[in-house]
Amino acid sequence: MSRQLAIIVTLVAGVLMVVSGFIKPTQGWGEDAAEWFNILAAMAFVLGAANLAKVHLSKISSRDAGWGFSAVTLLAFAVTLAVGLFKVGVNPMPAFPDVPMSGGKDAEGSAFWWVYTYVLSSITATMFSLLAFYVASAAFRAFRAKNTEATLLLVAAFIVLLGRTFAGVVLTGWIPADSDWAFLRFENLSTTIFEVFASAGNRAIIIGIALGVAATSLKIILGIDRSYMGSGD
Amino acid sequence: MSFIDRLDAIDRRWIFLMMACAVAIPIIVIGLTGARFPEVPGPTSTATFETIEALPEGAKVLFSFDFDPASAGELQPMANAFMRHLGQKKAKVYCQTLWASATPLIEETLKKCLLTQSPDLVYGVDYVNLGYQAGNEGVMKVISTDYKQSFPTDAKGTRTTAIPMMEGIENTSSFDLIMVVSAGYPGSKEWVQYVVSPTLGKGKPIQLVAGVTGVSAPQLVPYFPTQMQGMLAAIKGAAEYEYMVNEVIKAANPGKPLPPAYMEAQRRMAPQLFGHLLMVGLIIVGNTIFFVKRRQSRSGSAMKAAA
Numbered sequence: 223m224s225r226q227l228a229i230i231v232t233l234v235a236g237v238l239m240v241v242s243g244f245i246k247p248t249q250g251w252g253e254d255a256a257e258w259f260n261i262l263a264a265m266a267f268v269l270g271a272a273n274l275a276k277v278h279l280s281k282i283s284s285r286d287a288g289w290g291f292s293a294v295t296l297l298a299f300a301v302t303l304a305v306g307l308f309k310v311g312v313n314p315m316p317a318f319p320d321v322p323m324s325g326g327k328d329a330e331g332s333a334f335w336w337v338y339t340y341v342l343s344s345i346t347a348t349m350f351s352l353l354a355f356y357v358a359s360a361a362f363r364a365f366r367a368k369n370t371e372a373t374l375l376l377v378a379a380f381i382v383l384l385g386r387t388f389a390g391v392v393l394t395g396w397i398p399a400d401s402d403w404a405f406l407r408f409e410n411l412s413t414t415i416f417e418v419f420a421s422a423g424n425r426a427i428i429i430g431i432a433l434g435v436a437a438t439s440l441k442i443i444l445g446i447d448r449s450y451m452g453s454g455d
Numbered sequence: 456m457s458f459i460d461r462l463d464a465i466d467r468r469w470i471f472l473m474m475a476c477a478v479a480i481p482i483i484v485i486g487l488t489g490a491r492f493p494e495v496p497g498p499t500s501t502a503t504f505e506t507i508e509a510l511p512e513g514a515k516v517l518f519s520f521d522f523d524p525a526s527a528g529e530l531q532p533m534a535n536a537f538m539r540h541l542g543q544k545k546a547k548v549y550c551q552t553l554w555a556s557a558t559p560l561i562e563e564t565l566k567k568c569l570l571t572q573s574p575d576l577v578y579g580v581d582y583v584n585l586g587y588q589a590g591n592e593g594v595m596k597v598i599s600t601d602y603k604q605s606f607p608t609d610a611k612g613t614r615t616t617a618i619p620m621m622e623g624i625e626n627t628s629s630f631d632l633i634m635v636v637s638a639g640y641p642g643s644k645e646w647v648q649y650v651v652s653p654t655l656g657k658g659k660p661i662q663l664v665a666g667v668t669g670v671s672a673p674q675l676v677p678y679f680p681t682q683m684q685g686m687l688a689a690i691k692g693a694a695e696y697e698y699m700v701n702e703v704i705k706a707a708n709p710g711k712p713l714p715p716a717y718m719e720a721q722r723r724m725a726p727q728l729f730g731h732l733l734m735v736g737l738i739i740v741g742n743t744i745f746f747v748k749r750r751q752s753r754s755g756s757a758m759k760a761a762a
Binding site: 249252338351362366384387388389417420423425427 | 465467470471473474475478492493495497498523524525526527528555556558559562588589590591593594596597600601604605610611672673674676677688689691724727728730731732733734735737738740741742745
């Protein structure tokens with residue numbers, strides 16, 4: 223019964239969104255459906271938190287490989303949640319100096335702000351920065367001109383890598399900017415690759431994705447594809 | 456073991472060390488000397504600058520911070536330059552985010568860029584922080600018809616109906632310009648698809664400029680310049696735009712030197728240059744090894760066949 227209900231809700235919401243895009247009097251219904259979606263999206267955070275706790279508690283209780291990391295994850299989650307919910311270290315707002323904790327939870331000086339600035343920001347920036355090292359290693363070991371396609375990719379990468387820095391200006395700056403050969407300057411070649419080749423390829427991909435999304439949406443609305451319900455259907 | 460074999464089997468930690476040096480040394484040198492490379496603005500950065508420059512004084516600008524601290528190294532300089540330019544244009548700035556972890560970034564940008572430049576600005580009159588709203592493109596669809604339905608309060612909990620500068624804001628069409636600095640989903644692509652595209656061909660199409668990461672820039676190029684009037688691609692785009700904004704600030708404050716914080720994107724071009732040169736060098740060396748070994752292997756096979 224619950225599965226049938228989910229399929230009916232999907233059908234009604236899907237049809238409503240499609241119809242509201244074409245028939246003006248039903249536009250308000252589509253807006254209401256979008257608002258329900260936003261409410262559900264906010265509730266998904268609670269479900270996400272519960273799921274996080276369930277997965278990691280189960281890992282810890284069964285002493286799976288890496289259960290220590292799960293313990294750290296849960297501890298970090300609990301501490302961040304607690305300092306945010308209880309507004310630990312939050313100072314009063316200047317407009318209400320007599321009201322304790324009237325400032326925002328992430329106002330400068332609060333415990334949440336401290337966690338955000340000195341833990342979250344540093345850790346995520348570090349993770350992102352590591353890419354430079356792995357990309358450099360991959361460039362040395364894997365980026366080889368093995369065939370025509372790989373060679374074309376390599377040439378494009380060279381032009382973009384040089385054209386996006388001052389090196390491009392130094393190497394081809396001797397070509398007068400107003401001459402017929404100005405298109406050979408690295409910065410111009412880099413722009414051409416973006417605007418012509420990358421743009422053409424991406425347009426094709428975007429159109430393909432749009433058609434795929436339309437087909438998949440139709441299958442979901444009509445109840446043919448039920449994989450979103452998380453079973454083997 | 457030949458030199459080529461040893462080079463091929465090099466420990467990857469040497470490559471990591473080279474990359475660390477290629478990035479760290481320019482940062483230190485630039486920090487000590489204050490030197491920077493000259494910038495030649497490209498077409499998308501110039502279009503971004505000109506779109507903002509064309510705004511009248513007091514224009515209403517919605518600024519969406521759709522990124523997190525992980526990509527702040529690449530995107531924060533854009534957000535800062537955007538905010539300084541808006542301050543210079545005396546625009547009304549409406550900040551919001553669709554990324555939960557971006558709310559402190561808004562406060563920081565407002566404080567460091569807008570209020571440092573123009574300390575007389577009044578919250579709720581000249582600028583507002585509307586905070587975070589869950590729902591991704593669902594929020595975009597709702598604010599396209601009723602902005603206050605999705606943002607009933609600002610980040611401080613004040614009702615948006617009680618904020619003076621929210622008067623007259625019905626939906627996204629009420630803004631003169633939408634600015635998005637985005638690192639992924641939801642981001643500039645969704646803004647184009649759900650907010651800008653439905654207004655194309657109607658009376659007043661929404662104007663949008665975006666600042667995006669290098670990896671997402673190629674996916675957004677097809678939207679420029681029809682759906683997106685300007686785009687800053689990666690730190691290079693940020694540096695070009697920052698250079699143009701600084702020229703405006705210098706012209707408005709003759710004789711006043713610009714603080715180093717106003718050149719953070721341009722300063723990042725030096726580590727980027729040496730990082731890129733190292734990558735090019737590694738690709739050349741890697742391919743030299745590949746071709747030499749392939750020739751050795753072919754000549755070895757030919758000798759075996761002859762024997």
